Amino acid sequence: MESPAVALTGLVKRYGRIVAVDGLTLSAARGAVTAILGPNGAGKTSTVEICEGFRKADGGTVRVLGLDPVRQAARLRPRVGVMLQSGGVPPAARAGEWLRLVARFHAHPLDPGALLSRLGLSEHARTPYRRLSGGQQQRLSLAAAVVGRPELVFLDEPTAGLDPQARHACWELVGELRARGVATVLTTHHMDEAERLADHVVIIDRGTVVAQGSPSSLTGAERQLRFRARPGLDLDELLAALPIGSAAKESPSGHYVIEGHVGPELLGTVTAWCAAEGVAADDLSVERRTLEDVFLELTGRELR
Ligand SMILES: Nc1ncnc2c1ncn2[C@@H]1O[C@H](COP(=O)(O)OP(=O)(O)OP(=O)(O)O)[C@@H](O)[C@H]1O
Structure with a gap:
């Protein structure tokens, strides 16, 4: 060979x-x-x-x-x-x-x-x-x-x-x-x-x-929902409204990522929650994880 x-x-x-x-x-x-x-x-x-x-x-x-x-x-x-x-x-x-x-x-x-x-x-x-x-x-x-x-x-x-x-x-x-x-x-x-x-x-x-x-x-087939909004949204409250098994994080400040079963139900819940909270969500998109996401997860955010 x-x-x-x-x-x-x-x-x-x-x-x-x-x-x-x-x-x-x-x-x-x-x-x-x-x-x-x-x-x-x-x-x-x-x-x-x-x-x-x-x-x-x-x-x-x-x-x-x-x-x-x-x-x-x-x-x-x-x-x-x-x-x-x-x-x-x-x-x-x-x-x-x-x-x-x-x-x-x-x-x-x-x-x-x-x-x-x-x-x-x-x-x-x-x-x-x-x-x-x-x-x-x-x-x-x-x-x-x-x-x-x-x-x-x-x-x-x-x-x-x-x-x-x-x-x-x-x-x-x-x-x-x-x-x-x-x-x-x-x-x-x-x-x-x-x-x-x-x-x-x-x-x-x-x-x-x-x-x-x-x-x-490496990036996998999973999709994420991403949006930008004012920093410091109460993600625990948002999570409580989302289907079980979902995850939400703010990273970096003002950039939100929701993971889980990203389908119409999750999309509807997030947009309804934002509307109820008076949150203007910009650049709302459904995307696959990028290689950069995977890289940062594996190697962390601290400077070398
Ligand atoms: N000639 C050398 N003498 C002493 N230390 C060195 C030498 N060359 C590299 N190193 C050290 O070895 C480690 C690995 O360095 P290397 O250049 O292989 O990393 P790298 O992944 O290519 O980094 P970068 O992305 O910054 O180019 C570093 O801690 C670096 O400081």
Whole structure:
């Protein structure tokens, strides 16, 4: 059987006394998009950099396309594309020259000129990396990660700091890679990005996996009723009027979420209660839980 794109078992990474990755086990399938989510400091970059062969694990096993990323780095290099959070491009390198240089390391690269144009960088082909804007630097790093037609691409926060146009261009590129059978492993803080792009989502916290699955399996089929109103409504009173098994919460202030069997009866009860209380409920909607709801439930609201 073909090995997964990435297979991690019991991965451990320590920096002195800090345990950044604490027995993490995950698998990323070939030809699929796997998104790794987690709060700041959860261990995402450490995990990805170990897979890329840039850091050594302190424990566990790491297989990338069935190979060891440190001992078999030379065999992996032509098959894997990497976009680092910090660019990794020499400051004086001109955008076009850099991409052509990276392309030359590969047997069947994409056309660097077409890729630059695709990512809106044609006009900046002669601009040194250090003079590109942050978003342009990001796009060049993305181009460099995919120019070699890799089998697997690692993208560490690929759309951080990108404007909406560039974000969409990045999403389209990831979609095309997937259609061509390329596996993508990406980290992101944008839940909508994970929901839109990923076949498989892995949520990590404090160096271990706390949940994983497809976006729809994580969010579930349950629906919620949401509305906005003045803060501090008496939810106990509202709950007493709702069918048994319902739940109500205010989070954040002035934003209300009602869970339970969200059907006509519950909807009618909530709107009637609001009317009786003189509460103007805005943006009343029935929605499925979002990945962000699941993420916050699993990882809490405290800042890391
Ligand atoms: N080189 C290092 N030396 C010491 N500690 C480090 C080093 N790199 C990471 N850490 C620590 O390891 C933990 C995990 O960091 P990591 O960068 O892997 O998290 P992350 O999930 O990618 O975070 P973010 O979302 O903020 O990018 C953090 O507590 C971080 O401070």
